Amino acid sequence: MSDKELQQEILALENEVKQLETTINAIKQRIVNLKDIAWDRQSKKESSQMYKVLKENKTHTMVKSNVGDIKVDKDFMDKEIKKHLDNPKLRGMVTTQEMLSFPKVAKNVEAKYNPKQQGYDWSVKANDGNILKYGERDFGEGHKLLTTHSLTERGERGQPHREFNDRNFHNSVNGDIIPQKDKSTNDFKTKLEEFNTKKTNVVKPINKEFKR
Numbered sequence: 001m002s003d004k005e006l007q008q009e010i011l012a013l014e015n016e017v018k019q020l021e022t023t024i025n026a027i028k029q030r031i032v033n034l035k036d037i038a039w040d041r042q043s044k045k046e047s048s049q050m051y052k053v054l055k056e057n058k059t060h061t062m063v064k065s066n067v068g069d070i071k072v073d074k075d076f077m078d079k080e081i082k083k084h085l086d087n088p089k090l091r092g093m094v095t096t097q098e099m100l101s102f103p104k105v106a107k108n109v110e111a112k113y114n115p116k117q118q119g120y121d122w123s124v125k126a127n128d129g130n131i132l133k134y135g136e137r138d139f140g141e142g143h144k145l146l147t148t149h150s151l152t153e154r155g156e157r158g159q160p161h162r163e164f165n166d167r168n169f170h171n172s173v174n175g176d177i178i179p180q181k182d183k184s185t186n187d188f189k190t191k192l193e194e195f196n197t198k199k200t201n202v203v204k205p206i207n208k209e210f211k212r
Contacts, residue, residue: 039107046103053077054096063145065106067120070136071144072102080148084158091158092149098126099148102134119146126150130157 001009042064049061050072060073080099084090102122111120119137126132135147150157 040104043103043107047100050077050100050102054081054099063103063106065111065120065122065136065143066109067111067136068143070106071142073144076145084149087158089158091155092151093157094132094148094150098132098150102145102148105132105134119143 046061046063049058050063052058053061053072053074054077058074060071063070063072080094084093085099086095087093101124105122105124109122109124111122113119114121114135117135117137119135120143121136122134124132131151133147133149133151134145136143136145138144
């Protein structure tokens with residue numbers, strides 16, 4: 001083999017490697033996309049189960065997150081209804097749609113450990129620009145969703161003087177915030193149907209390495 005032939009062989013092999021790398025990268029991206037679809041479908045199913053805990057007789061449901069399985073039970077839902085669910089006059093108000101968005105948030109947003117609360121927090125930005133915060137804690141019987149509330153630069157949504165005692169109310173917001181796109185409505189059933197049928201995500205995925 002002459003020097004020229006040797007160089008041509010090397011160049012040909014290098015080109016084959018580049019083509020294979022392109023193919024492998026395309027396959028990897030396809031796998032990521034398929035996993036996103038699978039997790040999105042799982043999130044919608046979990047949101048439907050959360051709605052049943054909220055409005056029906058289901059005692060609890062489990063939500064898969066990027067820090068493990070999170071239990072959402074009836075006690076939590078009842079507390080949220082009394083505390084600030086769908087009432088813009090209440091401090092820290094969240095909408096039903098925002099609460100039902102937790103499965104998407106828990107999968108697509110990087111959780112931050114809160115040493116004060118000894119649990120993980122997820123933070124996202126709502127349609128109105130306020131920050132939504134979800135918090136969980138493990139009391140030795142598994143991780144449970146314990147709080148969801150909203151914050152503004154001036155404090156919580158709603159009227160600041162409407163104080164309430166809740167030891168699970170996380171006041172600090174640490175971590176990344178990402179935009180939401182879904183809009184809430186007044187009817188619970190309509191909200192759930194919209195959540196399950198909308199093709200656009202409530203939140204855009206970030207830090208995908210936390211999803212797998």
